[in-house]
Amino acid sequence: MTAPSWAAPHATTPLDATVEVPGSKSLTNRYLLLAAIAAEPTHLVAPLHSRDSALMIEAIRALGAGVAVEPGGDVHVTPAATITGGGTIDVGLAGTVMRFVPPLAALADGDVHLDGDARARERPMAAVTRALGALGVAVTHDGEPTDAFPLTVHGTGGLEGGEIEIDASSSSQFVSALLLVAPRMRNGLTLTHVGDTLPSQPHIDMTLAVLRERGVEARELGHGRWRVEPGMVAGGRVVVEPDLSNAGPFLAAALAAGGTVRVPRWPATTTQPGDDLRDILTAMGARVVLDGDTLAVTGTGTLRGLDLDLSRAGELAPTLAALAVLADSPTRLRGIGHLRGHETDRLAALVTEITRLGGSAHELPDGLAIDPAPLHGAVVETYHDHRMATFGAVVGLAVAGVEVLDVATTAKTLPDFPGMWRRMLAPGGTPTA
Incomplete structure (x- = not known):
């Protein structure tokens, strides 16, 4: 049975939203x-x-x-x-x-x-x-x-x-x-x-x-x-940081649609690779400000392509690919050959879906090359991959007529992505986790 499609909202006015992103x-x-x-x-x-x-x-x-x-x-x-x-x-x-x-x-x-x-x-x-x-x-x-599922681990007790x-x-x-x-x-x-x-x-x-x-x-x-030395693992109270990679599509929305998107509880220091978004989005043309623990990204009307080594943060590739197809200059995303083994072969999937939207993309040995091209609406396949769904949502902000098949796959890491996305576009939008 074919999964139903979701009409990706098309932005008609600049954004002004605060997005509460759930835990990492x-x-x-x-x-x-x-x-x-x-x-x-x-x-x-x-x-x-x-x-x-x-x-x-x-x-x-x-x-x-x-x-x-x-x-x-x-x-x-x-x-x-x-x-x-x-x-x-x-x-x-x-x-x-x-x-x-x-x-x-x-x-x-x-x-x-x-x-x-x-x-x-x-x-x-x-x-x-x-x-x-x-x-x-x-x-x-x-x-x-065996080296693959299904498998049985024959536990030894230690x-x-x-x-x-x-x-x-x-x-x-x-x-x-x-x-x-x-x-x-x-x-x-x-x-x-x-x-x-x-x-x-x-x-x-x-x-x-x-x-x-x-x-x-x-x-x-x-x-x-x-x-790692042997020893006791402590319990106690642990506060989980918001998921900075899941914040990516919402922050990218400010570049795709214009306006400002804010994410509160952004950690001052973190090991999450999603924190690289601050520098990357700045290089692509956004104004990025961390005020206290709130990160604000504002679209400036400029969206530049980049030559970027993403080996540290390959999970950001689908979001950045969505911005790349909207950019005014070529993009090269390198160091991400391992994405071929993720929820789907993300490199092949991104090339297929960018091409379906009218864009120009091809695989590199370790990444993607994306060039400016006129885009049009299309039905974007997700391949059971949550980040392919959010890729389609970002493109849909700037390109009318984009639909996303099986947007529910986003529940893998975001329990109510469609609702959060719609509320982000509402006047004074304040989506919650």
């Missing part, structure tokens, strides 16, 4: 996993509630943690006394769940079965499964070793740890997955990346930071090499 998916799921192995309960304030975070909650419940969602949205986690095997976990299409949970399941006192959406069976997993093998944990399907090497060229999540569980390894973990590239370094920095916040000794030994 990356931080929420890291905190949830650590809460499951903590020495005491954890109280998460303002976490994300979306499909990805719901999948992580159900995963740690299946492994023995207690999770209570309070009426205001805060989450209270009681750590698992023992990581319990025997269950089945749905990883959906959530990269953090499919990569982070198998190492946690390796600590279980029995087998743990994992599977997900159809696309999950195609996404890279070998770095995690082979790392677990090196740590003495079998990962199989129908009794045979891990020795030590020193291992992995190739994390296709995702920094492979590194984070192992470092997050390393405090529970008897010898801790020294991890070395042996691949040619390492995308999304800020997400590894984020993992080290959240480990240190929870009282774990975790550090970078040198480029591509990390050490």
